[in-house]
Amino acid sequence: MAEVISETMQLTKPTLLTLLLFCWALSSFSQTKSEAKQPNIVFFFVDDMGWQDTSVPFHTEVTQLNKDYHTPNMERLASEGKKFTQAYAYAVCSPSRVSWMTGMNGARHRVTNWTLRKNQSPDPESESITPPIWNMNGMSQTPGEERAVYHVTLPQKLKEAGYETIHVGKAHFGAQGTSGENPLNLGFDVNIGGHAAGGPGSYLGKYNFSADWRDKGNHTWDVPGLEKYHGQDVFLTEALTIEANKAIENAVNKGKPFYLYMSHYAIHAPWEKDMRFYQKYIDQGMGEFKATFASMIEGMDKSLGDIWAQLEKLGVEENTILVFMSDNGSPKQTPRNLPLRGHKLTPYEGGIRVPLIVKWPGVVEEGSQTADKVMIEDIYPTFLEMAGVSKPEKDSEDGESFVDILKGKTGPDKRTIYWHFPHTYDQYPYSIVRNGDWKLIYLHEDQRLELYNIAEDISETQDLILEQPKIAKKLAKDLTSFLKESQAQMPTLPATGLAIPYPDELID
Secondary structure (H helix, E strand, C coil): HHHHHHHHHHHHHHHHHHHHHHHHHHHHHHHHHHCCCEEEEEEEEECCCCCCCCCCCCCCCCCCHHHCCCCHHHHHHHHHEEEEEECCCCCCCCHHHHHHHHHHHHHHHHCCCCCCCCCCCCCCCCCCCCCCCCCCCEECCCCCCCCCCCCCCCHHHHHCCEEEEEEECCCEECCCCHHCCHHHHHHHEEEECCCCCCCCCCCHHHHHHCCCCCCCCCCCCCCCCCCCCCCCCCCHHHHHHHHHHHHHHHHHHCCCCCCEEEEECCCCCCCCCCCCCCHHHHCCCHHHHHHHHHHHHHHHHHHHHHHHHHHHHHCCCCHHHEEECCCCCCCCCCCCCCCCCCCCCCCHHHHHEEEEEECCCCCCCCCCCEECCEEHHHHHHHHHHHCCCCCCHHHHHCCCHHHHCCCCCCCCCCCCEEECCCCCCCCCCEEEEEECCEEEECCCCCCCCEEECCCCCCCCCCCCCCCCCCHHHHHHHHHHHHHCCCCCCCCCCCCCCCCCCCCHCCCC
């Protein structure tokens, strides 16, 4: 009997050890599998880049700008990812940035114009229409801050899920002297170069990235945190890229998934020559301004390639989602994005349609494209779903995840998108609704509606408001319902002090 017991014990010890080893291996496998569900996310966000400011054609035809500009890394991204031909943002920067941070439509978060100085709006006075008192201080770290919106941000949610959250470049989330001017208050672990201003004083290191060289004492636009590059012959786009790649390496060395918001100041004004690329455009026969603009575009594209190379070098490319997008259309001073009508700040496609490409290894079909409509606030729920993070309550979220579109699981595109700009800055106020092929614009000052079929008339040359009264009426009702539901702020008429009528009141 003792011999039997002894033999059993001899068998039990290695069996127990084997079982423990198996459990450890299973735990390690589960942990690795869990970590694999948290991909790194790089959001490469460009400022003031129009739909056609690239050698990647987003139109059904190659345009002249596609031929003029050189963006090889965007071309590679499109060949390895999915191109969105009908991606939208707001027509000006701050609303787009607050919307991706919160998932809220601009009408709801009320940061409907660009921000800079506390409690000051850039809207000029008008005798015919008065803008509302909007959230001109941008985003807030806490509820209750005056003229600001509070919401749990995308980087906050990702940070809570274990991500290293990195901000590089332009912030423009909140006004000077408010909590929202510092990205570290809005969920980012790292902030490189981000503050209240929406543009740099200069792109040139020799001028310390400051406007002081041309406007003595003006430091409003100084890019913070890049003092090591002051006095050097380096372009801002390059300096930010170098710092971004260092931050990526630090996150990888920590063994953490990372979210990099690579928010370039380029290609926003002031337009300054990136001498690494400028001369070749002059040699192609371009004028000085267009060659300058083209050089800034190519410098931005090189940054994309350099960050991509860093992902490959560190061995994390296959577990990194790379998203390229712009915050609004190109400014009126730059070459027009034909065939689109309009430019930055306008309600037409040239102001709101932007490039969007997504590379998601193993998920997105390479070299694919879609005409499904997406909006800037969709970034919030999409990135959360990509990261496996639960979404917040629906009560303050307008964005819709486009993960299914990325996976090719879509059906008919039934998306309705809304814009609201109740301001007098550069343009007079307007609201827009886009559903299917149809787009209705409500011009507040004139109390007038315009209707376009975008599929048949991408240049918005044929106003069909009189020819299609039923469609106009339906869209006017949809827009009115949204404006009321979101409690959108409406301009008022100085003569009466009353708010302008809703669009459905203009149609019998």
